[in-house]
Amino acid sequence: MEALRLVLLYAHLIGFALLLGGAAVQWFSGRIRINPAMLWGAVIQVVTGIGLSAPLRDGDEPAPAKLVTKLVLGLAILAMVFFSRKRESVNKGHFLAIIVLTLVNAAVAVFWR
Template sequence: MEILRLILLYAHLIGFALLLGGAVAQYLRGPIRINQAMLWGAIIQVVTGIGLSAPLRDGDEPHPAKLVVKLVLAILILIMVWFSRKREQVNPGHFFAIIGLTLVNAAVAVFW
């Protein structure tokens, strides 16, 4: 089961890289909008996060409160990305909120 957990963790990190990297690239490139990398990164984050939260280890599961906080943040990010994906331009505050929530989600994973 450890190999499955490591594969899910690897995919989770790829989702984070797609989400944050896609946002930074889009911000530097031109009009602020949601790109495909951000959309797929958000989807991968939620799916692999749910897989990582499954009790695959023997008594070494993360704290349930941490899992709930990360799930709520990931779903908020996915909703914000999903409903803005077809707009020609996104409000800068909305766009920076996606980036901020992504960074907060990573901080919860690292520091909690």
């Protein structure tokens, strides 16, 4: 089971990299829109996050409040990305909210024990 957890964690990190990297590319290009990397990253984050929340370990599971917080953040990011993916241009505040929520989600994962 540890191998499965590590594969899910690896895929979760790849999803984070796609989401944040895709956002950085759009931000620095000056054309603020949702690219496919951001969409795939958000989907991978939610799917692997749900898989990681399964009780695969013996007694070292994260707190339920942390899991719910991460799920809500992940679903909010996915909704913001999914429903804006076909627009030619995204509002700057909306785009910054995606980036900030992504960073907050990572902070919850790292700092909440």
